[in-house]
Amino acid sequence: MSEFFFLGCSLLTLVILGLHSFLLKFSVFFLLIFFSLYSFNLEGGKVLVLIGVFAVLFLLGPKKEEQTEVPVLSLIIVFGIFCLISSTNWLSVYLAIELSTLCFFVLIARGSGYSAEAGLKYFVLGALSSGLFLFGCALLCGIGGNVHLAYLDLIINSKQTFSDVCPPVGYILILGALFFKLSVAPFHMWAPDVYEGAPTKIVLLLATVPKIGIFSLLIALGLPVNSLLIGVVFSLFVGTLGALNQTKIKRLLAYSSIGHMGFILWGFESGSFESLQASLVYLFIYVIMTICVFSLILGFHLYKNLLIEFSGVSRFLPLFAVTLGVVFFSIAGIPPFAGFLSKWVVLLSGVLSQSYFVFLFAVFCSVIGGVYYVRIVKILFFQKNSYLLITIKALRKELHLNFKKVFLVGLCLYFILFLFVAPHLGFFFASQTIMILF
Amino acid sequence: MGVSFFFIFGAIGSGIMVISALNPVFSLFWLVIVFINSAVFFLLLGVDFIALMFLLVYVGAIAVLFLFVIMLLNLTDYPPAFFKREADMTNYIPIGFLIGVFFFSEASSSWFVLGPFQKENWDLSFPWLIISHHNIEALGQVLYVVCCCLFILASFILLVAMIGAIFLTQDKAPLGKTQQLLGG
Numbered sequence: 001m002s003e004f005f006f007l008g009c010s011l012l013t014l015v016i017l018g019l020h021s022f023l024l025k026f027s028v029f030f031l032l033i034f035f036s037l038y039s040f041n042l043e044g045g046k047v048l049v050l051i052g053v054f055a056v057l058f059l060l061g062p063k064k065e066e067q068t069e070v071p072v073l074s075l076i077i078v079f080g081i082f083c084l085i086s087s088t089n090w091l092s093v094y095l096a097i098e099l100s101t102l103c104f105f106v107l108i109a110r111g112s113g114y115s116a117e118a119g120l121k122y123f124v125l126g127a128l129s130s131g132l133f134l135f136g137c138a139l140l141c142g143i144g145g146n147v148h149l150a151y152l153d154l155i156i157n158s159k160q161t162f163s164d165v166c167p168p169v170g171y172i173l174i175l176g177a178l179f180f181k182l183s184v185a186p187f188h189m190w191a192p193d194v195y196e197g198a199p200t201k202i203v204l205l206l207a208t209v210p211k212i213g214i215f216s217l218l219i220a221l222g223l224p225v226n227s228l229l230i231g232v233v234f235s236l237f238v239g240t241l242g243a244l245n246q247t248k249i250k251r252l253l254a255y256s257s258i259g260h261m262g263f264i265l266w267g268f269e270s271g272s273f274e275s276l277q278a279s280l281v282y283l284f285i286y287v288i289m290t291i292c293v294f295s296l297i298l299g300f301h302l303y304k305n306l307l308i309e310f311s312g313v314s315r316f317l318p319l320f321a322v323t324l325g326v327v328f329f330s331i332a333g334i335p336p337f338a339g340f341l342s343k344w345v346v347l348l349s350g351v352l353s354q355s356y357f358v359f360l361f362a363v364f365c366s367v368i369g370g371v372y373y374v375r376i377v378k379i380l381f382f383q384k385n386s387y388l389l390i391t392i393k394a395l396r397k398e399l400h401l402n403f404k405k406v407f408l409v410g411l412c413l414y415f416i417l418f419l420f421v422a423p424h425l426g427f428f429f430a431s432q433t434i435m436i437l438f
Numbered sequence: 439m440g441v442s443f444f445f446i447f448g449a450i451g452s453g454i455m456v457i458s459a460l461n462p463v464f465s466l467f468w469l470v471i472v473f474i475n476s477a478v479f480f481l482l483l484g485v486d487f488i489a490l491m492f493l494l495v496y497v498g499a500i501a502v503l504f505l506f507v508i509m510l511l512n513l514t515d516y517p518p519a520f521f522k523r524e525a526d527m528t529n530y531i532p533i534g535f536l537i538g539v540f541f542f543s544e545a546s547s548s549w550f551v552l553g554p555f556q557k558e559n560w561d562l563s564f565p566w567l568i569i570s571h572h573n574i575e576a577l578g579q580v581l582y583v584v585c586c587c588l589f590i591l592a593s594f595i596l597l598v599a600m601i602g603a604i605f606l607t608q609d610k611a612p613l614g615k616t617q618q619l620l621g622g
Binding site: 069072073076079083091092095096098099102103105106109110139169 | 544585587588591592594595597598599601602605606
């Protein structure tokens with residue numbers, strides 16, 4: 001609890017510094033390094049959060065609002081997610097989730113085009129899921145008589161083994177609310193619309209940071225395993241079939257993130273040390289790949305975010321096309337890249353825990369999912385420009401790559417290409433994180 | 439006991455009147471009566487704080503907000519859907535039934551769980567740890583002493599709401615120069 005005080009004081013300093021906008025970048029980086037030094041020996045999830053937010057702060061442009069309000073709000077999001085990771089009772093979990101959700105609503109709604117609709121969708125559905133969450137909390141507090149997470153776990157999981165607990169209704173409601181935030185499949189409806197409408201930098205933040213926080217909350221809770229499995233199967237299915245017919249890049253990435261959430265959740269579902277480690281490695285690689293693909297999309301400056309705008313890029317920008325192709329191959333899980341490593345580890349841990357049907361289903365889904373990733377690579381390399389697109393492309397600048405974006409892409413690409421050669425770093429990191437839990 | 443039954447049935451009856459009143463403004467007033475009835479019922483159960491919250495938040499803020507929205511929408515020209523022939527309200531029965539059964543089973547299950555320990559009287563204020571204090575006083579001691587960090591966290595949410603309101607309503611970009619027409 002004293003941690004809250006500490007973080008709060010740092011954040012207040014940050015907001016006061018942020019009012020002088022010329023000091024902002026320095027104060028941001030100073031305080032983030034400060035945060036990271038402080039939290040490195042606590043939880044690995046916080047380090048992942050810091051990686052995601054570093055990327056977003058790195059990508060922010062010279063516009064006025066991106067110099068003042070957006071960094072402050074994204075740092076408040078970091079504060080909320082840190083509180084979420086280190087919180088031990090239902091009240092602080094709720095407040096931390098609400099803090100980050102409200103910040104995200106403001107950031108999403110402040111875009112152009114469909115962003116008002118996207119923000120409103122995010123806000124209304126977030127309010128609905130918060131209602132479910134609070135109702136579940138009330139029911140669980142009625143059973144357990146206390147607001148602490150561990151207290152309830154002692155009562156319910158007292159005699160049984162980990163997997164044959166019959167979850168009470170409150171757990172199901174809370175799990176539904178957390179699935180809303182994670183965009184896991186029965187509750188995924190908001191994700192494609194919000195991803196499409198929101199500004200791309202905010203989508204990068206939305207696709208990485210809150211998911212890390214909520215996954216660490218899911219580890220901290222005693223898990224009702226069977227209901228997690230429903231989320232796994234549905235989100236693998238939806239993430240595969242939903243993305244097949246998409247024409248916009250951000251909607252496609254939304255469905256792809258739903259599929260990835262299914263994989264990560266499967267690791268949590270198995271519940272053993274190896275599978276938790278595997279899904280943390282998956283989470284790390286997912287964050288890296290998301291940062292890489294979004295910074296490439298930001299650099300390309302799409303006109304309407306359509307997939308066919310990438311057609312024939314390899315003719316005039318070969319290096320860009322090769323990079324994007326490598327990233328999409330990695331997301332699809334083609335062997336020499338990091339995406340294959342993560343999928344392999346999760347599938348291996350699933351086989352070791354003897355859930356063969358889900359294993360076959362996951363392999364089937366990722367094979368089908370490979371189709372639409374490879375389709376993008378085909379568009380990049382082998383598709384001709386249509387005449388309409390040529391006129392559009394003639395009217396604008398081609399690339400918006402500056403040093404920051406190239407640096408970020410290069411750093412992520414280093415991990416994507418060479419993590420398979422020496423994956424010890426990621427596994428060490430993940431096992432250190434898991435050791436704290438057990 | 440008879441007094442509390444009076445308020446329970448008052449709440450249910452005025453709840454029925456909310457959905458069957460012809461004028462939306464009247465149904466809103468019935469809603470206010472529902473809230474007042476349930477607040478008095480909570481007061482009789484011994485939970486003063488929730489009763490006061492009902493009066494302050496629901497009657498004071500939300501009902502006024504509803505009234506404002508209804509005045510803005512100008513719904514008085516339309517007949518309510520309940521009386522139209524073509525409006526078939528039976529569609530809503532299954533989902534309403536399901537939600538009602540769910541809520542009722544949850545409420546009754548908590549009663550069954552607590553039942554064996556205290557059979558003589560169902561008093562909501564009984565299992566409180568700080569029985570010697572007044573209701574609101576006990577809550578304040580928990581909120582400002584035990585949960586003071588959470589209280590600060592809640593203040594951060596208010597700060598975000600303030601920043602967000604300013605950030606969303608300020609102008610996005612300076613408008614282009616427009617021609618000013620004479621007499622326009």
